[in-house]
Amino acid sequence: MTQQTLPAVPRQSSISSVLAAVGLMLVMASLVAGVTLSVDALDVGETSRTMAWLFPVAIGGIGALLTAVILRFSAILASLRLRLDAMRDHLPALIDTNQRES
Amino acid sequence: MSTTTIHAGVRVAGYQSRPTPAKEGLRMSDVAQRMWQPMLAMGAMVIAAGIVLGVISATHANDYFGLSASAIAGAPADGSIVGDRAFFEAVTNGFLPPLLFLGLGFLLSGVTFLLATILGTLRDGGATSSAPSADLRWTSSSRSPRSCSRW
Numbered sequence: 464m465t466q467q468t469l470p471a472v473p474r475q476s477s478i479s480s481v482l483a484a485v486g487l488m489l490v491m492a493s494l495v496a497g498v499t500l501s502v503d504a505l506d507v508g509e510t511s512r513t514m515a516w517l518f519p520v521a522i523g524g525i526g527a528l529l530t531a532v533i534l535r536f537s538a539i540l541a542s543l544r545l546r547l548d549a550m551r552d553h554l555p556a557l558i559d560t561n562q563r564e565s
Numbered sequence: 566m567s568t569t570t571i572h573a574g575v576r577v578a579g580y581q582s583r584p585t586p587a588k589e590g591l592r593m594s595d596v597a598q599r600m601w602q603p604m605l606a607m608g609a610m611v612i613a614a615g616i617v618l619g620v621i622s623a624t625h626a627n628d629y630f631g632l633s634a635s636a637i638a639g640a641p642a643d644g645s646i647v648g649d650r651a652f653f654e655a656v657t658n659g660f661l662p663p664l665l666f667l668g669l670g671f672l673l674s675g676v677t678f679l680l681a682t683i684l685g686t687l688r689d690g691g692a693t694s695s696a697p698s699a700d701l702r703w704t705s706s707s708r709s710p711r712s713c714s715r716w
Contacts, residue, residue: 508630519619522665529672547690
């Protein structure tokens, strides 16, 4: 019986989960801050000084989510290449065995 | 990268094949394989710069809106008070939103390039894995190679 070890899980996979969680938290915090601001919408000063940083932070949250998507796809690509390399290495031997049996 | 060339007039799996072009042009997946990392880096840098600009603009807004109405009304036209307001308006209501959306566009194009890279990898992997079986003989009574009947 052959003993085989599975390849390590790509590191991008775990990083993407953390980034997705951070991005979701940023977007949710922006939503809560926006709702809090809307309570006193006539206070132009407070609204202006808050919206100046709140909008970039919300976009940064979406950017973190997109980066998480990119890293997840990159992990998929890495595992796909592992499988294709394994198939390319072992397929000729499998075909030879099959031809000898038939 | 090596691809299998199909000549004109060859039948594959019982169907007339289309010949492979004599010279393939630049493929999308080859470009995408090199482009998704710069797109990710540029998107992250643009969004980080936008966040820093937003924080700086918020400090200028805090300086301006923290003043009383009489101080604002009596401020000189070329003073720092008017400069604070001008900076806030130029950044927050001016070029900051388009800059952030540009960063999002970079990230989305990175996603697109990465998907194209996955497609190219699948295509090349299929061509590579089918190369060892290219010399198998096809029987007249079967639509599959006899030696691969167990597959």
